[in-house]
Amino acid sequence: MTLALRIRRLPHADGLPLPAYASEGAAGLDLVAAVPADAPLTLAPGERVLVPTGLAMALPAGHEGQVRPRSGLASRSGVTVLNSPGTVDEDYRGEVKVLLVNLGREAVEIARGDRIAQLVVAPVTKVTIIETGTLPESLRGEGGFGSTGR
Numbered sequence: 001m002t003l004a005l006r007i008r009r010l011p012h013a014d015g016l017p018l019p020a021y022a023s024e025g026a027a028g029l030d031l032v033a034a035v036p037a038d039a040p041l042t043l044a045p046g047e048r049v050l051v052p053t054g055l056a057m058a059l060p061a062g063h064e065g066q067v068r069p070r071s072g073l074a075s076r077s078g079v080t081v082l083n084s085p086g087t088v089d090e091d092y093r094g095e096v097k098v099l100l101v102n103l104g105r106e107a108v109e110i111a112r113g114d115r116i117a118q119l120v121v122a123p124v125t126k127v128t129i130i131e132t133g134t135l136p137e138s139l140r141g142e143g144g145f146g147s148t149g150r
């Protein structure tokens, strides 16, 4: 099934490709950096930066956008999405931005049009909160954080 994703291009995304699936079966739409052509970003080791995509969107009802790292960029240079997976809410109409962090040992340059992350559109399950004094029993109980062994 294919849903429509309405995207508004902001002026600084002029001439850049819209998010696109890199292959027929790709799960994520690649997002590109909408930084000025004459002012690439340089990410020093340990530095983080909010990178503009130049795009605003209206996600399909009942869906979110997950901003995820690209494994190639991460393995090559150590650059990943700091708040991974970032959450784009269905009702967000501002510019989608990508919070990159350089976990590598060398500075990395991010130029206009570089594919920096990918957006996975996923259904959201909504719940109704019911406060209660007792929870249903379970086999696991309160065991967690390694309780089943290494």
Ligand SMILES: O=c1ccn([C@H]2C[C@H](O)[C@@H](COP(=O)(O)OP(=O)(O)OP(=O)(O)O)O2)c(=O)[nH]1
Binding pocket: 067, 083, 085, 086, 087, 088, 089, 090, 092, 095, 096, 097, 098, 099
């Ligand atoms: O990687 C991200 C994460 C978030 N957002 C935008 C869309 C999202 O709908 C909004 C809020 O994100 P989130 O709820 O993660 O941030 P918050 O710190 O809780 O801010 P808010 O108080 O605005 O919800 O910021 C992005 O553009 N990129």
Ligand SMILES: [Mg+2]
Binding pocket: none
């Ligand atoms: Mg929030």
